[in-house]
Amino acid sequence: MSQVGGATGRPAILVEGLTKSFGEVHALRGIDLSVPRGTVLGVLGPNGAGKTTAVRILTTLLLPDGGRAEVEGYDVVRDAAAVRRTIGLAGQSAAIQEELTGRENLEIIGRLYHLSWPRARSRATELLEQFGLSDAADRSAKNYSGGMQRRLDLAASLVGQPRVLFLDEPTTGLDPRSRLGMWDIIRSLAAGGTTLLLTTQYLDEADELADEIVVIDHGLVIAAGTAEELKGRVGGDVVEFTVPDRRRMADAVTAVAKTGEGEPHADEDTGLIYVGVGGRGSDALIEAVRSLDAAGIETRDLRLRRPSLDDVFLALTGHAAEEEEDQPSGRRRRSRSRRRGQGQDDARVTS
């Protein structure tokens, strides 16, 4: 592969002032991105924030209205064919044909990348092995589990050995175990030097996988930085607890309101309440315990924690990351993000 495409210092993905409207809807209102070679950018935002539109423009599926975008030095409008030879795209919409076997799917995609038949076959075998699909290789993809289908989809995007890989919500709808499996695969791709742009609405996913994160809301980049930098923006720690008796939620919010630096956030469904307390850490915690006790409110899991990206999102946008989503999935995500601690440290070691 020729590396003439861009000087070494040039970012793998460069986006300047990108705009796109669909009629009255301004999907992108001037986005700037810069992704250095071999790094992972997490693009974070709720449904309809403009993430998918940005990916569609970068993968030459959609023409922008204004601004420009380059992938490996190739303009996505003028050098679209060169961009397509450089990138891979995988996402929630499985590109696999369910009636065909895993092997047939990959072989056909190999042929569409203009590999010879023998090369398409050997590439398919390689990828099936790499993604733990060898045993299921000759079964119809219809009988694959959700996680296996997603892995096959990702394998398909790697047939052409892309230098830049776009993953559009790669774990949306997966069960927790498959999700962790995808994370491992994505980490190993990043470790192999592939530049990755990953969109997600899961804050913990961006936290786990991305070197840099941009937060998009209503078609604008509203924050950018590492996960730690973004958490620093919330300004300090968070006191969090659950109220088992939902009728006492309002009283609990009142009790901790004067302790917090902002409005306490309460989730009626889970009984979870949390509030930012700035740099006052354990003093604030003691104060919260006293006022809750004085009000006679029973609490569970009362603790002081470092801010999560959920808090960042709330602080930046004034609304929760997944408020458009239905409640049950929001609950699932929250319970996941609470047991994130160790995985996060692993991610730091590998990256």
Added chain:
Amino acid sequence: MTAVAELAGGSGAAEPGLRTRAGWAITDTLTITRRNLLVWMRVPAYLVFTVIQPVMFVLLFVYVFGGAIKVPGTNYVNFLMPGIIAQSAAFATFGTAIALAQELKKGVIDRLRSMPMARSAVLAGRLVADTGRMLVTILIIIGVGYAVGFRFSNGVVPAIGMVLLATVFGVAICCISAYTGLAIGDEESVQAFGLIWLFPLTFLSSAFVPIATMPGWLQAFAYHNPVTYVVNAMRALALGGPLEPDLWQSLVWIAGIFIVFVPLAVRAYRRAS
């Protein structure tokens, strides 16, 4: 990679020449065709639709309606077969509309378009595969027709001509279906509307009964229906008789359908998201 190739490609990975790209357009189309045919063979429902349904139509018309329908100059089986072949070729394109709408909705078309393959191959491969499928249907119907008494009586070359005319007509209808599938882009709606327009088009024609038996107001439509021209020409090719005006008129109609619907289908495909 040679130095020349690198220079020709400017600053990036070598841009392939026109000859290479034309070659890719063909191999990519064949790859997509292969993929579509593999899928077709794996799904029992598709096989039922392309094989069993047309056979049922033949048996239904020959044995149920046939006894009550009098046709001038020949027996009903001979009259019916060209008509039912044209009708089945047209109905087979329902599968085209469904498949394209499905691929669009599932994001398959998007994924294929993000690859360095020829963009025309998705549509071209679909048409080639569905033409092959249509040809299989036509040959099966002719086989069943022979079993129930149909005979070509005008020689081998005109008989092949009839099959060709039916196929070209089917491909033209296929372009309309491809357009509707891509323009509607939603499988359920295509299920509902993809077949409905084909009923009046094929039944209000000379395909199943002599037009003279229809009420006067309907005759006006039926005589000018392109399906009538195609079926009349097919009948002349299969059974003998005057071919001239119907053949030219049907070819003009078919050309007209291509001229209108190929660009429409291509545009719908380009815009599809």
